[in-house]
Amino acid sequence: MMKRTLLGLAGAIALTVGLQVAPAMAQDCTVDVGTVYPTSVDWGQPIAQTALWVGDMINEAGGVDGCEVNMILRDDQNDSRVGVDAARALVDLDGVQLLIGTVSSGISIPILTSVTAPAGVMQMSCCSSSTRLTEIAASGEANGLWFRTFATADVQAAVAAMLAQDAGIESVTVLFKNDDWGQDIGRIAAEAFEAVGITVHESIAINDAQPSYRAEATQALRDQPEALYLALYPTEGISFVREWIGLGGTSTMIGANSLKSDDFRAAVGLDNLTAFVGTDTSSPRVASADAFVDAYTAQFEGPPSGPGLANSFDAAAIALLAYHAAGRDATGADIAAQVTAVTDPEGEAIPATVEGFARAMEVLSEGGTVSYQGATGAVTFDANGNVSAPAVSWVFAEAGPSEERYISLEEVAAFMASMN
CATH class of the missing domain: 3.40.50.2300 (Response regulator)
Known part of the structure; x- marks a missing residue:
């Protein structure tokens, strides 16, 4: 897999990243996925980089429903107005049905309430922890489209x-x-x-x-x-x-x-x-969390030491596998409905590796369910899209x-x- 760096992202407002795949896995269709992260700040770049790495892995495993994942990355600059504008561009101009991001609750909340939920787009955050998001989900305002891999x-x-x-x-x-x-x-x-x-x-x-x-x-x-x-x-x-x-x-x-x-x-x-x-x-002290540390260290030539890296990995992996299960032409609601198929405690346990993703895609394509075993363990969500940790x-x-x-x-x- 290509080792990607984000050294040129500081100050950038938007960047479209074309993800490479091995020739044997080349796809003749593309699925666009929106990604919003604060790449202008030092701690935001590795979080975004981790999500893009998952996109590479999914493509190597065969892509979303046989289509190449195109991760369209936009910088929210850790500013709510910039973040909302970035999300709106991804939804209105790029037509994405899935948005992965962002970090700050102060940005995720207005994106959810003014952009993704009204447009029917699923939103998966790695790192937003505000309990206000639980209230929004419980009220029905999020339309079942909100998930996060970070505890409140x-x-x-x-x-x-x-x-x-x-x-x-x-x-x-x-x-x-x-x-x-x-x-x-x-x-x-x-x-x-x-x-x-x-x-x-x-x-x-x-x-x-x-x-x-x-x-x-x-x-x-x-x-x-x-x-x-x-x-x-x-x-x-x-x-x-x-x-x-x-x-x-x-x-x-x-x-x-x-x-x-x-x-x-x-x-x-x-x-x-x-x-x-x-x-x-x-992350819990389980084998899948240790495996993530080893894989991250090999990929980026150093261990994951910043905030949100394991959560970013799992957010991208679960969201993209759910997209695969829903199909290339899925709506945001279709993708959200398949999250439970990816995180079913009774499903086939699959590791967060290229081989594991390929096996998960096979099971999901056949209508089965899997239990994703990721960087933060065996992830499950409650009715409001929350996890425990x-x-x-x-x-x-x-x-x-x-x-x-x-x-x-x-x-x-x-x-x-x-x-x-």
């Missing part, structure tokens, strides 16, 4: 409270990005801290692109919290934490997985991150983010039940 914000919020409680922290101030995702996880995290007896002094919204966050840092410092909880993205996270440290604030910080960034680590400095611990959802805590090291503790699905569930 409840998991990370609960793990943050668990880590704070274990560390003996008694007070915290919450800083959250002022968008749909940040407002959601910031609120849930504050509730989780309070549920375990930790005082939340304040919850402070952080807006994009301010010239300074000194006022917010001064406000946060007023009550002298023992720790900060940061539900921020790297750009505003860097600016805020620099102001905070400069004012003499504590270096004890708990961060969401959005800060698992080399840019954040380098700009803030490891010396200021010695008491920082991050949260993230995780274990979690991890992580810290910054010289080589990048390093896992500190694995928290099983059972541990996460038990802790969340104890809070309730």
